[in-house]
Amino acid sequence: MRTRIFGVGLLLAALAGFVFASASTLDFVQHLDRQVHELHCSFAPGLIAADKESTGCQVTLLSPYSSIMRTSLWGGIPISLPAMAVFAFLAFRAIELLVADASRRRTAAAIALATTAVPVLASVIMGYLAFTQLHAACKLCIGIYLSSGAALGMAVGALRAARAEAGAPVAAAPAQPGQAPAASAAPVEPDNAKMWLAAAGQAFAFVTVPVVVYALLVPxxxxxxxxxxALIRPDDPYAVMVxxxxTGDGAPAIEVFDxxxxxxxxxxxxxxxxxxxxxxxxxxVMxxxxxxxxxxxxxxxxxxACRVSKAVLCAATVPGLGADAxxxxxxxxxxxxxxxxKQDLAGVSRMIAARFPELGACIGSAETEAKLNKSLRWTVKNQLPVMTPQLYVAGVKLxxxxxxLGMDFTLHHMLQKHAAGQLASTTPAAGPREPGVVPGSEAAARQTDKATKAAAKREPAKAAPEADKGAPGPAEPAEPRPAEPVAEPEKKAPPRATELPSVADPETPAGGQEEAP
Known part of the structure; x- marks a missing residue:
């Protein structure tokens, strides 16, 4: 009787883990359209709306630990998918434990306990990475951790109860007159090897089938x-790049960042x-x-950010320090x-001076201020959107x-094409893309054609003499300024290059880009 009680507890824990893993997998799958989506970040996924704490789920989802085979498939295979399969298999084992006769319960409980070791071990590893590497707490992940722990406890209890029941003497039939009393006997265990072998085959099928189907369906x-x-003018005539x-012989790349x-x-x-x-x-490029x-x-x-950017430019000229530091x-x-x-810009300068005192004279120089100004003008000459980060490999934009999610996959293909001498842009120029426009679509083609005609009318060379002067300060350049971002349509998922919620709230969840409103 006690074995079945623990079996019910094991079934409930497995179902809870399956629900959390399913919600996490759904969040991952929704992003396969390369757009931004809401997350089911809640201890009651689907019933309670995600709140500000969903940032932890966002960080976890976009982290390199959320999936495997990321260079082979766009986004890779989410680890929550095999987690779903393991919890489903665990629920299957719990049901078998409930319906098994007395002779099979101990082996069934042992198999269930061995199965719980998989999600428990995975939870320990992923929990360690989340709190030490990502510094984020995901409610769905925590739900999986708790479900795994509860399943382990129920499986241990079920095995102990099954052993106790198997060791209990069985009441013998009353002896007939003149006969000796029959000896009590415990239930005879079936062939354990066959049960374990069957369970291993079932586990393999539970995990392999959904993973293979997922891999076949990923676009x-x-x-x-x-x-x-692509970059219109990728050269660096004013030496503003750091x-x-x-360092090595890798593919040349330019990263525009803040x-x-x-x-x-x-x-x-x-x-x-x-x-x-x-x-x-x-x-x-700063x-x-x-x-x-x-x-x-x-x-x-x-x-x-302007003051820190000056420090980066200065550090690039100091031997033994470098911009990376x-x-x-x-x-x-x-x-x-x-x-x-936010409090006082002078506070940022004091923090920089305290950490890098050797940069003090350089940061405040007119030369550094002019260099930062030229760095901004470089982005204008290339008609870049007011957005960070941006990465260009051999001049072609990622x-x-x-x-x-798709960075590993796409960058891997870009590097392969570059090695084969085939990396080239199919669009004539980089520039702001309207929200909701998918690359390669008819709308993207129309926008590219429009941008091409507009670019043909521009004369960016007129601003070159002014840029040569290196005049400091945010003076308006003669070349055309990047177009202002188009307002996001309502009730429509924005593109991955998402705008910030507001100027006053710069804490955009990790992933995507930050764009000036």
């Missing part, structure tokens, strides 16, 4: 490589975790979304720097829609 987005534009990441941009930090973390940063020879120096930003999304420090201290910038 192939390699056709979008090169459809999101080296980033590992050192105080949360999305830039998340992009950098994903890039390094993928290992593909070692296959690139990156140059960084593009702070801060109105203190950037005339294209009506209000500061990241106050203090300041960039990594800015990413690590991003929250503190943003808080200081699509904004592929900068999070």
């Amino acid at each position: 192939d987005y390699s056709r979008y490589v090169g459809t999101c534009g 080296p980033l990441g590992p 050192p105080l941009c949360p999305s830039c930090r998340a992009f950098e973390e994903r890039l390094r975790a993928s290992g593909q940063d070692r296959l690139l020879r990156r140059q960084g 593009f702070p979304l801060d109105s203190e120096c950037n005339w294209m930003v009506p209000a500061s999304l990241h106050p203090g 300041v960039v990594q420090w800015a990413f690590e201290q991003q929250e503190a720097l943003l808080a200081a910038g 699509c904004d829609e592929d900068s999070d």
Whole structure:
């Protein structure tokens, strides 16, 4: 009787884990259209709306630990999918435990206990990564952790109860007159090897079938490589680019970023975790979304970013220091720097001076201010959208829609094409894309044609003499300014290159880009 009670508890725990894993898988699958979607980040997925704490689920979903085989499939295979299968198999084992006769219960309970070891071990590993590497708490993940622990406890209780029942003496039939009493006997166990072998085959089928079906149904987005534009003038005549990441013979790449941009930090973390940063020879272009120096930003999304950008430019000229040191420090201290910038920009300068005293004279020089101004003018000459981060491999843009879940897959294909000498843009120029326009669609073709005709009428060379002067300050350039982002239509999923909710709230969930309103 006690075995069946624990069996019911095991079934409920397995079903709870299945629900949490299913909600997580649904969140992942929804993003396979390369758009932004709401998350079912709740302890009651589907019943309670996601709140501000859904950021933890967003960080976890977009992290490199959320899926496997990321270079083979767009987004990879979410680990929550095999988790669903394991919990479904565990529920199946719990049902078998409930209907098994006394002779099979102990083996059935042992198989159930062995099965619970899989989600428990996975929960320990993923929980460690979430709290030590991602610094994020996902409610769906926590639900899976708790369900795994509860299943383990129920399985242990079921096995102990089954052993106790198997060891209990069985009442013998009354002896007939003149006969000796019959000896009591315990139930005879069946062939354990066959039960374990059957369970192993069932587990393999439970996990393999949904994973294979998923892999066959994932859309192939390699056709979008090169459809999101290219740099018009990728050269660096004013030496405004700074080296980033590992140096070597990798594919040339230019990254436009803001050192105080949360999305830039998340992009950098994903890039390094993928290992593909070692296959690139990156140059960084500073593009702070801060109105203190950037005339294209009506209000500061990241106050203090201009001053940190100057520190990055200065560090690139200091032997033994390098731009990477300041960039990594800015990413690590991003929250503190943003808080200081909101209070008083001088606080950002004090933090920089305290950490990098050797940069003091350089940061305040007119030469550095002019260099940052030229860096901004570089983005104008290339007609880039007011958005960070942006990555261009051999001058070809990594699509904004592929900068999070699909980054490993798309970047892998870009590098393969570059190695084969086939990486080229199918669009003549980079520029802001209207919300809801999917690359390669008819709407994208119409927009590209419109941008091409407009670009033909421009004369950006007229601004070159002024840029040569290196005049500091956010003076309005003679060349055309990037177009203002189009207002997002209501009741329509925005593209991956998402706008910030508001200027006053720069904390966009990790992943995607940050765009000035």
